[in-house]
Amino acid sequence: MAEPASYLTEYLPVLIFIFIAAGLSAAFVFLPMGVARLTGTHNPTEGKLTEYECGFPAFEDPRSQFDVRFYLVAILFIIFDLEAAFLFPWAVSLDLTGWPGWITMMVFLGELAVGLAYAWKKGALEWE
Template sequence: MFDPLQYLPILLFLGVALALSTAFVVLPIIVGRLTGAHKPSPEKLSEYECGFPAFEDPRSQFDVRFYLVAILFIVFDLEAAFIYPWAVSVFKFGGWASWTAWIAMMVFIGELALGLVYAWKKGALEWE
């Protein structure tokens, strides 16, 4: 039988979350307007990067090499994220399981090293 009271904790949680998220967005805007912090001027409304005005169109395209370097960074960052917990727990297995895990990780590192050599040879890491 359907009992709507089973969903009461979920609805309360959603209500509190909605109220808090609305409060964290709306209250700073209201306080800023009431305290006088909202006084727009041409200087405040201008776009700037690192303290000085932008010197080129903000809609310009990035070079593909930027994305290649970013992807390579993410790949090797994830490698480090996988290696650390593996290194902490690999020899707790004992026996053949630990050696199997060690060989699997060496194959993984070898594949990543081959990928790095390939990217290096193709010039993906070169920046002009």
């Protein structure tokens, strides 16, 4: 029977790898921030502090009204992104599923097309 110290030496490469990975990830995160702080000017202006991505100011009254169309577009994006995620495995395994798999996917794509036409007709994709 081998002694316990020999079992621990087998984990040494894994431990070294974890320390190197942690060191590199910390360097990739904190080194650019430090270099930017030392070499750049910290001058936040009103234009730099304005909201982006969400479309409405982040620091307002929480009961203020905002445009729901942003969320409709985001939900539609997620739906069609999932459609693309379903299409790849279907296309890869089409030789195994045969005609039943093809018909099922065409029904699925038809339902999505009807949903897209409905959203388009209701004006969910129009932005003013």
